[in-house]
Amino acid sequence: MHNPTSTLPATAARQSFSKKLLKWGGIVFLTLVLLAGLLVSAFYWTALRTEQPVGFQAVRAVDANGKPFGLGIWYPTTAATSASWTGSFLMQVATNGPIAGTSLPLVVISHGTGGGIPSHADLAMALAAAGYVVAAPMHSDNYLDTSSVGTPAYFTGRSQQLRSTIDFMLSQWPGHAQVDANRVGAYGFSIGAFTVLTAAGAKPDLRGLAKYCTDHSEFACDMLRQSNSFLLGTDLPAGFDHFAQDQRIKAIVVAAPGLGFTFSGKDALANVNAPLQLWQGDKDINVPDATNAKVIRDALADRVEFHSVPNAAHLSFLVPCGVLKMLPVCTDPAGFDRQQFHDTMNPLVVAFFTKQLAQP
Structure with a gap:
């Protein structure tokens, strides 16, 4: 005959196990909540901030061919700010806040291959806090899609897109009446x-790229080979090396200039009349100084304000990474402090534009 009491130990064991499971499950859940809270706090406390409030808008513009592209815009405001997520870090900004000021100077920012609108967000915020309107287009070779690398869109298309950005900011952006069209950097x-230099009047020798890349080992050449660029062949399309100068650009700052070797021709930089500030990391193996930044320095001589950055690599010019320092784009040489460097560089860039774009 079955004895009901014989099941009591098993039942008690199951109940005890369930209690332990619930207890440990609760501990694990609370631990995860705590870790998530700490992570959110870390993101918040490392958010990009400025002493003066900065507004931000994400909009769409169209290029000369009617193709839309994204545009990030920072500007001075009087509105209260809050933390805004950009995809990998937070910015303390007033999203779509009102624009403060009149006759504001404009600076457009052109990101590197695989970059995007946030690539230089800390510099954009520093400029906006100093009274600038800043516009950063999402070029067609961005972190979401690099398929345009090596195509005409990677060269003349970028330059045209920068011009379209200035067009939009001076005529279509809702705050265009508050922007001074005579003060554009x-x-x-x-x-x-490369994009900024060509927009400012530089004429690169793209026809010589195939021979150069045969004779030299350069990261840019590796990228062109990987993308099967038309430039490494013999069938070159008409107009592929036609760059229209934008006379509205009155001052330029370039960092770790790629394809600098294409400006080695005698008159390649002859039409660049805008004053130029040039930055180069002395540990940059992707874009070595000797074949890139030095070419520009030698051609423009005393017209260049040059800054060599000790121990800086190519990606050291990208926005500081906050808590996500493990990402590949956050890698810097041992001992290099990206945040400290940007805290030094950004005010010098702002000061350069302020001097060169001063109202008459």
């Missing part, structure tokens, strides 16, 4: 530096 990093 441009900042470019890596291929973005």
Whole structure:
């Protein structure tokens, strides 16, 4: 005959196990909540901030061919700010806040290959806090899609897109009446530096790229080979090396300029009349100084304000990473403090634009 009491020990054991499971489950849950809270707090306390309030808008513009592209815009405001997520870090900004001021100077920012609108967000915020309107286009070779690398869109298309950005900011942006069309500057990093220089009047020798890349080992050449660029062939399309100068650009800052070797021709930089501030990391193996930044320095001589950055690599010019320092784009040489460097560089860039774009 079955004895009901014989099941009591098993039942008690199951109940005890369930209690322990609930207890440990609760501990694990609370631990995860605590860790999530700490992570959120870390993101918040490392958010990009400025002493003066900065507004931010994400909008869409169109290029000369009617193709839309994203545009990030920072500007001075009087509105209260809050933390805004950019995808990998937070900015303390007033999203879509009102624009403060009149006759504001404009700076456009051209990111590097695989970058995007937030690539130089800390510099953009520093400029906006100092009274600038800053516009950063999402070029067609961005972190979401690099398929345009090596195509005409990677060269003349970028330059045209920068011009379209200025067009939009001076005529279509809702706050365009508060922007001074006579005070326009441009900042470019890596291929973005090439973009800014060509928009400012530089004429690169793209026809000689195939031979150069045969004779030299350069990161840019590796990228062109990987993308099967038309430039490494013999069938070159008409107009592929036609760059229209934008006379509205009155001052330029370039960092770690990519494809600098294409400006080695005698008259390649002859039409660049805007004053130029040039930055180069002395540990940059992607864009070595000797074949890139030095070419520009030698051609423009005393017209260049040059800054060599000790122990800086190519990616050291990108926005400081906050808590996500494990990401590949956050890698710097041992002992290099990216945040400390940007705390030094950004005020010098602001001061340069302020001097060169001063109202008459």
